[in-house]
Amino acid sequence: MFNELRDQAVSDSSPQQLEVRAHASRQCCPACEAAKSSSAAYFSKTFGAGASVAAISELIADGLGFCSRHGQALINDGVYAKQVARAYSGAIEKIRPLLQQSVIDERCQHLFFSAGHRCPACSAEDAAAAKALSLIRKRWLETMGPAEDVDALCWSHFETFVGRLAIEPRGQAIQQHLDVLLAAGRSLERSPRGALSQALALLGHSSSVSEKFLQANAGTAPKPMKGVLGDPYACPVCVAIGDASSHWLEGLRWAADDVAAGCLWLFAPCCKRHVCEAARLGRSDLLARVASFALSGLAEQARQQVAGIVRELALAEQPKPVWYRPRRRRREASAAGIQPGKRFILRCRGCEAEAIALERASGTFLDLMRHARYRELLARGHGLCLQHLAHILPVAPPDIVRPFLSRLHADHLETLQKALLSPGGETVWLEAVRRFKGWSMPSAVE
Numbered sequence: 001m002f003n004e005l006r007d008q009a010v011s012d013s014s015p016q017q018l019e020v021r022a023h024a025s026r027q028c029c030p031a032c033e034a035a036k037s038s039s040a041a042y043f044s045k046t047f048g049a050g051a052s053v054a055a056i057s058e059l060i061a062d063g064l065g066f067c068s069r070h071g072q073a074l075i076n077d078g079v080y081a082k083q084v085a086r087a088y089s090g091a092i093e094k095i096r097p098l099l100q101q102s103v104i105d106e107r108c109q110h111l112f113f114s115a116g117h118r119c120p121a122c123s124a125e126d127a128a129a130a131k132a133l134s135l136i137r138k139r140w141l142e143t144m145g146p147a148e149d150v151d152a153l154c155w156s157h158f159e160t161f162v163g164r165l166a167i168e169p170r171g172q173a174i175q176q177h178l179d180v181l182l183a184a185g186r187s188l189e190r191s192p193r194g195a196l197s198q199a200l201a202l203l204g205h206s207s208s209v210s211e212k213f214l215q216a217n218a219g220t221a222p223k224p225m226k227g228v229l230g231d232p233y234a235c236p237v238c239v240a241i242g243d244a245s246s247h248w249l250e251g252l253r254w255a256a257d258d259v260a261a262g263c264l265w266l267f268a269p270c271c272k273r274h275v276c277e278a279a280r281l282g283r284s285d286l287l288a289r290v291a292s293f294a295l296s297g298l299a300e301q302a303r304q305q306v307a308g309i310v311r312e313l314a315l316a317e318q319p320k321p322v323w324y325r326p327r328r329r330r331r332e333a334s335a336a337g338i339q340p341g342k343r344f345i346l347r348c349r350g351c352e353a354e355a356i357a358l359e360r361a362s363g364t365f366l367d368l369m370r371h372a373r374y375r376e377l378l379a380r381g382h383g384l385c386l387q388h389l390a391h392i393l394p395v396a397p398p399d400i401v402r403p404f405l406s407r408l409h410a411d412h413l414e415t416l417q418k419a420l421l422s423p424g425g426e427t428v429w430l431e432a433v434r435r436f437k438g439w440s441m442p443s444a445v446e
Contacts, residue, residue, distance in 0.1 A: 028201055030136065030149050031129040031157035038128035039070070042121050047080035047087070057090030059120040064386045065091075065436025067119035074433060081429050088432035089420040092413045095386070099410040117387060117437070133161050141165075144172055151180045154204035155298050156272060171309035172323040178302040185295040192288035199291040202298075204272035205279055222247065225364045229374055230381040237361045237388040238438035244357030245277075248350055252278060256286040267349050270294040274350030297346040362392050369401045383412055385438030 046056050060066075065088075066074060074084065136149050150173065153161055158177055162170045184202055187195035222243035228236045252267040268290055269275050278290045310324050368374040384392065389409055396402040416435060419428045 029152055029154040029157055029204065031132050031160070032154060032204060034132035035125035035129045038125050039073075039121060042070075042124050043074060043077060043080060046120075047083040051083070053083065053086050053090060056087045056120065057094065059123075060087060060091040060436065061094040062117070063120050063123070063437075064117040064390060065119070065433065066121055067437060070119055070121035071433045071437065075430055081427075085420045085429040085432065088429060088436070089417050091436070092417040092420075092432075096410055096413045096417070099406045099413075117390065119437070129157055130160065133157060137161060137164065140173070141169065144169055146176055146179075150176070152201065153177070154202055154272070156204055167309055167312060168321055171306055171313075171321060174302050174305050174309070175323050175325065178299060178306065181295055181299040181302060185292060185299065188288060188292050188295065192292075193284065196284065196288050196291060199295055200275070200279070200287070203270070203275050203291060203294055205275050225361065225368060226374070226377075228381075229368065229377040232380075232382055234382055235385040235388055235438040236378075236381075237358065237365060237392070238385060240361035240364075241354055241357045244353050245350070248353040249277065249281070252290075252349075253281065253283075253286070256283065256289060264289060264293060268293040269348050269350040270297055270346055271348040271351055274348055277350060301346050358388075358391070362388075362395075365392065366396055366401060369396070369404070375401075375404055379408055383409055385435060387437045 045051065065071065074080075133153075136147075136153075140147050140150055150158075150161070158173075162173050165173060181202065184195065184199050188199045223239060225236055225240065228234065228239045231239070248267060252264075252269070255261065255264040255267050269278055270293070275290065275294065279287055281287075306324065310320065313321065369378070383389075384405070386409075389405065393402060393405055396405055412435070416428070416432060420432060
């Protein structure tokens with residue numbers, strides 16, 4: 001099915017030249033390196049001496065806390081417990097009154113209907129990466145030729161790189177990166193072990209060997225929502241999404257073991273986070289197949305972007321750019337009169353599994369909340385994390401369920417705030433970190 005994705009584009013560059021460029025780009029994405037450097041010093045700047053607690057409280061309230069990766073790093077550090085407790089207490093002070101207001105209130109809409117609750121540390125990483133990309137973009141525009149630092153960009157940062165280019169330079173940059181993706185794919189097919197590190201770098205993952213293998217949960221049935229409502233330590237929606245993620249990983253493992261079934265495309269990831277999840281399974285053969293699939297999809301997506309830019313230039317009655325190299329169609333397909341297929345859309349199956357699980361779990365949760373016995377069970381448990389509360393509360397029935405959820409979680413936050421402000425408040429800050437943004441994928445923490 002995906003053999004066509006691996007077809008080579010007609011290129012003015014020789015295969016040897018492309019291989020040299022691919023070999024030269026065998027390094028970590030420079031934007032990823034800048035983000036990693038920013039992340040290493042983030043907590044010391046944010047919670048260290050002289051840092052403003054009010055500023056980080058505002059960011060925590062807007063982003064509903066830290067993601068699983070940065071939250072776990074903060075917990076493992078443990079140096080800034082007192083400052084973290086004060087910051088989360090200030091964030092609770094900003095959020096708790098909103099739970100007593102109508103969801104149509106302007107401030108509530110900012111919390112509940114935000115386009116996305118971005119982790120403050122991830123936002124700092126994005127800012128550092130954008131600064132590095134600005135310098136790379138400036139150097140590349142001087143020549144607009146193949147450049148090692150541009151070739152080494154992972155796909156997500158490359159999209160940011162070309163996002164601010166004018167239309168014709170953007171097409172030229174995408175065509176050059178397409179050459180790199182194709183060369184990396186061919187190298188991976190010839191030598192899966194030797195070319196795997198470069199392929200993973202282009203996908204945004206820095207290493208091919210996991211330090212801590214992810215253990216399988218084969219045969220473990222997912223927990224029903226009714227059975228986790230009273231869990232004192234976990235958000236029930238987080239548990240459901242975590243179960244779906246484990247099921248997806250098992251499917252990925254099965255698809256890799258049963259090559260004859262040809263079902264890898266049903267489970268293969270392509271985003272950085274889920275490629276990292278696949279890497280933590282500790283199987284180089286699986287990782288090579290996942291990387292090959294993802295590179296093929298990215299190459300096809302790049303081809304479509306280039307073709308779209310050429311069509312846009314043609315509508316503006318501009319001559320066809322010299323950098324454009326149309327895709328070569330297989331002769332037998334042309335002879336048979338086969339028309340081009342539908343537009344190819346690259347989807348990460350891991351992200352799809354989580355999104356489906358979120359909507360199903362949210363619907364099941366709201367159905368259960370219509371019954372008094374399940375509301376009482378939830379009241380005795382942990383309740384929802386703030387991230388999933390912000391997802392569910394606006395669509396909850398306004399007669400009984402929405403007021404109940406608002407009162408319950410406002411009480412939870414009030415209790416947590418009092419504990420954070422108590423003399424031993426630094427001992428409960430771990431609960432605050434997880435209360436804000438539940439961790440649906442514990443295995444996602446590197």
